[in-house]
Amino acid sequence: MKRRQLVEALERLAFAAEIEGDRRARALSSAAWAIRQVDDDPRDLVASGKLSEVKGVGPKTAQLVSDLLDGIRPKVAEELEAKVPAGLFELRRIKGLGPKKIATLFRELGIASLGELEHACGENRLVHLAGFGAKTQSSVLEQIHALQASAHLRRRDQARALIAPLVVEGGVVTGGLPRGLELVSLPIELVATKPTSAAVPEGVVWVVVPAERLGVEVLERTSSPEHLEALRERAEARGVAWSTLEAPNEDAVYAALGLLPTPPERREPGVPLVLEGSTSPRLIRRSDLRGALHNHTVASDGSATLEAMRAAATERGLEYLGITEHSVSAFYARGLDVERLEEQRRALEALEGTPGCALIAGVESDILEDGSLDYPDEVLATLPVVVASVHRRFGLDRDATTARLVAAAKNPRTTIVGHPTGRLLLSRPANDFDVEALLDACAQSGCAIELNASPHRLDLCAEHLAMAKARGVLVSIGADAHATVELDNLEHGIAVARRAGLGPDDVLNTRSLDELRGWLAERRA
Structure with a gap:
């Protein structure tokens, strides 16, 4: 169990305790907060017997944590979760509903699931309930409908995990994953020429087709309707019967029509077919990335040490790794004050000359409500990489949000504007602002814009990335890794970048270490 999973387990127990009015709620909540904030690995603290010395963690809670880490289901968990309906x-997925309000819904209205909550809203039962009202009811109902509308969607990481056991069976993945979509629709179809003996999970379909039609069947499931229509028209013009066209793979379909293959990510409206003998635009590939500039360690809210992150980056063939911890305003993520920031700088310097990829000092600085960054200018001036990001106060209106982001982009200390829309896929909508105004500001100032490759974000989207490319704004594909395995987020970012039509020259972190250092030096001059 990792730190994040441990914190989630404690928060779940704290929630159950608060619903029940159990006095242990506060202790569990305090422990969750303390473990999120503490520098040391919880396992090391348990092993050394020092966990109960951490402020906010008492002896009983320390034992509970030890049990959770050992895979033992504590008695308190059985007691509490037996009393609280799973629904x-x-x-908790509804914003604005904390434990107290959920307890009120349960006790006063008998609501124990999202379905029951939707029904209660439909009957206006929240309007006159103490602590709620018409505005809250409207917000709750809107959020429930949004959750229902996205029930058939999965993030890219979820979709890949779902199909992983079947890919080794020889099935060809079709649909949203190969097309680079940020969200993938269920069911996911895998096409093959023979049945599989493996268990096919819910949400996945194994489709068996004749070997001679495999290419056509895969292509039909991995293209927009507009792209397919263009191919069918091309086939008709050349006297090729689409319904009987034989092709063992997708490339063979294009060859039969006198075309160069269109990558799955580019089979979209407005992307023209490319005739054989022509030149197709070179799209970025994972192997083009020389480094990753947006990453976190245990110094803030990551789960891996600086040394572990560096080793993982080196194993993945990266030439450099940016370390950009959360900043002083991000107390919820153990953000670094100036003193701790300097300590980390010294830690990075101590590793210079030792085996491994280069480490680049930086910070993810919060963009405050007025568009300023949350460190003094003289501090930011010492850092090669400053990722400027919004993490709080998402409720500003369109004009205020636009002004906030534009001001950050124009700040000469900003290297990259991080996850610009602030969205969390299937969880939090994008902030409303003028994207073109932000991109124009980036073009004017020369800073880069981020494609945050976390599968929870994938921000910017392909449409906005194409707008950045058109303006000559460099894109930084950032892993936003909080653990070593999350450096693999770069794969998700590459898929979206290809969908946007980005080539290697459009991306900041395809540059070599020397080229990157030169670019960063120019930004700081």
Whole structure:
């Protein structure tokens, strides 16, 4: 169990305790907060017997944590979760409903699931409930409908995990994954020429087709309707019967029509077919990336040490790794004050000359409500990489949000504007602002814009990335890795970048270490 999973388990127990009015709620909540904030690995603290010395963690809670880490289900978990309906935990997905309000819904209205909550809203039962009202009811109902509308969607990481056991069976993945979509629709179809003996999970379909039609069947499931229509028209013009066209793979379909293959990510409206003998635009590939500039360690809210992150980056063939911890305003993510930031700088310097990829000092500085960054200018001036990001106060209106982001982009200390829309896929909508105004500001100032490759974000989207490319704004594909395995987020970012039509020259971190250092030096001059 990792730190994040441990914190989630404690928060779940704290929620159940608060619903029940159990006095242990506060202790569990305090422990979750303390473990999120503490520098040391919880396992090391348990092993050394020092966990109970951490402020906010008492002896009983320390034992509970030890049990959770050992895979033992504590008695308190059995007691609390037996009393709290499982459906109540779903209600935590509704913003604005904390444990106290959920407890009120449960006790006063008997609501124990999202479905029951939707029904109650439909009957206006929240309007006159103490602590709620018409505005809250409207917001709750809107959020429930949004959750229902996205029930058939999965993030890219979820979709890949779902199909992983079947890919080794020889099935060809079709649909949203190969097309680089940020969200993938269920069911996911895998096409093959023979049945599989493996168990096919819910949400996945194994489709068996004749070997001679495999290419056509895969292509039909991995293209937009507009792209397919263009191919069918091309086939008709050349006297090729689409319904009987034989092709063992997708490339053979294009060859039969006198075309160069269109990558799955580019089979979209407005992307023209490319005739054989022509030149197709070179799209970025994972192997083009020389480094990753947006990453975190245990110094803030990551789960891996600086040394572990560096080793993982080196194993993945990266030439350099940016270390950009959360900043002083991000207390919720153990953000670094100036003193701790300097300590980390010294830690990076101590590793210079030792085996491994180069480490680049930086910070993810919060963009405050007025568009300023949350460190003094003289501090930011010492850092090669400053990722400027919004993490709080998402409720500003369109004009205020636009002004906030534009001001950050124009700040000469900003290297990259991080996850610009602030969205969390299937969880939080994008902020409303003028994207073109932000991109124009980036073009004017020369800073880069981020494609945050976390599968929870994938921000910017392909449409906005294409707008950045058109303006000559460099894109930084950032892993936003909080653990070593999350450096693999870069794969998701590459898929979206290809969908946007980005080539290697459009991306900042395809540059060699020397080229990157030169670019960064120019930004700081």
